[in-house]
Amino acid sequence: MQDLPSLFAKASQLAGRSFAELAAEVGLKVPKDLRRNKGWVGQLLEQQLGASAGSQQLQDFPELGVELKTIPIDATGKPLETTFVCTTPLVDIEQLSWEQSNVRNKLQCVLWIPIDGRREIALAERTVGTAFLWQPSAAQEQQLRQDWQEHMDRIALGQVEQISAHQGEVLQLRPKAANGRVKTQAIGPNGQLIETLPRGFYLKTSFTHSILRDVFNLP
DNA sequence: ACATGATCATCA
DNA sequence: TGATGATCATGT
Numbered sequence: 001m002q003d004l005p006s007l008f009a010k011a012s013q014l015a016g017r018s019f020a021e022l023a024a025e026v027g028l029k030v031p032k033d034l035r036r037n038k039g040w041v042g043q044l045l046e047q048q049l050g051a052s053a054g055s056q057q058l059q060d061f062p063e064l065g066v067e068l069k070t071i072p073i074d075a076t077g078k079p080l081e082t083t084f085v086c087t088t089p090l091v092d093i094e095q096l097s098w099e100q101s102n103v104r105n106k107l108q109c110v111l112w113i114p115i116d117g118r119r120e121i122a123l124a125e126r127t128v129g130t131a132f133l134w135q136p137s138a139a140q141e142q143q144l145r146q147d148w149q150e151h152m153d154r155i156a157l158g159q160v161e162q163i164s165a166h167q168g169e170v171l172q173l174r175p176k177a178a179n180g181r182v183k184t185q186a187i188g189p190n191g192q193l194i195e196t197l198p199r200g201f202y203l204k205t206s207f208t209h210s211i212l213r214d215v216f217n218l219p
Numbered sequence: 220a221c222a223t224g225a226t227c228a229t230c231a
Numbered sequence: 232t233g234a235t236g237a238t239c240a241t242g243t
Contacts (some may be wrong), residue, residue, distance in 0.1 A: 025233050039224030055222040065233055072226080084225060117226090165235050175236060177221095184220070189221080194241080196234080197237095198221075220243105227238070 004064050004133075010049055011111055011131035020124035022048055030124040041115055042070045045128070055131040057086075059106065067110045069142075072117025073129065077212055080117040086099050087176055090186035090199070093156055093204075098145045103171065103201050107144065112135045114212065132215050140170075147171035148201070158189040160196055170207035176200030 003009045013020065019041065023030050029038040051060040051068055061214050062067040062210040072080045086102045098104055114129030136144060147168040165172045177198045188194035212218065 032227040033224060036239060039241085041241095042224040043241090055224090060223095070225085081226060084223095087221070119226095172235090173236085177238080178240090179238060180236090183222075192223065222243080223241080225239090228236095229234095230235085 001061055001064065002036045004006065004066065006110065007049065007064060007066065008178055010133065011113060012047045012059075014045070014113070014128040015130045016049060016127055018125055018127050019044065019185075022128070023124075033119075033123055042068075045070055050106055057102065061111075065109055066107050067108075068113070068124050069110050070113050070115050071208055071212075074118060075213070077114070077216065077218055079205040079212070082172070082174075082205055083208055084176070085171070085201040085203060086153070087197040088155070088173060088201055090155055090184060090196070091193070092158060093152060093187075095151065098148055101148060103144065103148050104141075107136055112211070112215075130216075134215070140211075143207075151201075155187065156193075158187045158191060160186045160199065163199075165202075168204070170204055172202050172204055173199050174202050194217060 020030055023044055026044070028044060028047070031040055034040060046060065046068065049068065052062065059066055060122045069083060071083060086106050089096065111131060112134055113131045116126035116129070118126070137157055147170055151163060151168060151173050154160065165174045167173065175197050180197065182198060183195040184198045185193050186196040
């Protein structure tokens with residue numbers, strides 16, 4: 001993708017189209033459901049939009065500074081799931097600041113694409129919604145920064161295992177792993193290294209809901 | 220293991 | 232019924 005207007009135009013033209021027809025265009029098979037294919041819709045839209053694929057710590061469109069995120073919504077436009085942002089660093093974090101954090105980098109500019117997430121509708125028949133570009137307002141960035149700082153402070157103090165998803169107004173910390181046996185290093189309560197479950201940063205649904213309401217002028 | 224893409228399954 | 236903690240697939 002060469003420029004932002006082109007990307008946005010292409011994303012806008014996906015509105016109203018079904019997963020079945022979009023999958024056919026790129027030669028994908030529509031799974032029966034998402035139970036064993038949780039990232040399928042995201043990958044479908046990546047292919048449709050030509051995101052620079054890869055499992056790298058980069059935005060989806062590095063040359064444009066844009067991150068692509070699908071967001072499943074119900075019939076009223078409410079998000080059905082939280083939004084994963086990135087893995088949480090648990091060691092070598094003493095020098096880390098919000099300004100250089102992966103959370104801030106990923107959320108600097110997001111191309112949101114709402115999708116029909118209703119499980120009662122067959123996956124193939126679900127459709128894409130209206131894409132929009134978002135950059136956090138000063139107030140939103142302040143909320144994100146504050147939550148990020150509180151989480152990182154606890155992690156630096158060796159309290160990562162005391163953090164629950166209840167903490168954080170807009171940005172929460174939750175497990176992010178293939179299963180409960182996966183381990184990674186973190187700072188322990190006495191400053192030593194411990195093994196713990198990998199964590200990720202997620203946007204709470206109340207936050208993404210407010211983003212959707214702002215953009216679509218909903219109550 | 221860790222990055223990407225997320226939703227599932229269960230319980231309060 | 233909403234949210235938390237757990238989990239699934241794939242590529243490097």
